[in-house]
Amino acid sequence: MKGKSLPHHFALGMLIGILLLPPQAQAQWTVFDPSQYALQVSKKVEEANRWLQHYTNLVQQLTTLTGVLEKTDELLSKQKNAITTMSNIGRTVRGAYQLKNQVEAIVTTRLK
Numbered sequence: 001m002k003g004k005s006l007p008h009h010f011a012l013g014m015l016i017g018i019l020l021l022p023p024q025a026q027a028q029w030t031v032f033d034p035s036q037y038a039l040q041v042s043k044k045v046e047e048a049n050r051w052l053q054h055y056t057n058l059v060q061q062l063t064t065l066t067g068v069l070e071k072t073d074e075l076l077s078k079q080k081n082a083i084t085t086m087s088n089i090g091r092t093v094r095g096a097y098q099l100k101n102q103v104e105a106i107v108t109t110r111l112k
Helices: 007-022 032-065 065-112
Strands: none
Touching: 032 065
């Protein structure tokens, strides 16, 4: 009898090899959850509405005369407070130097 042909041996070897190899990882299917998707969309819509409301309030404040005057008044009061604080610090430093000079004068006159 004639020997088996080379393609026959090759096919038989491939079949045995495939059966002996461990199974490979399979690709997973993407799962679509409509209820979770709807929940995420509703959250995004709520967030967009909040930003739109915030933006609308800012535009209204800045475009109306009352809003502009309120913002100007806030800025001026902050600047006035800063200037008052700096003035008080300057007075305190001047007072400390004056006190130092007075103490030095008292000590020097007592030593004489």
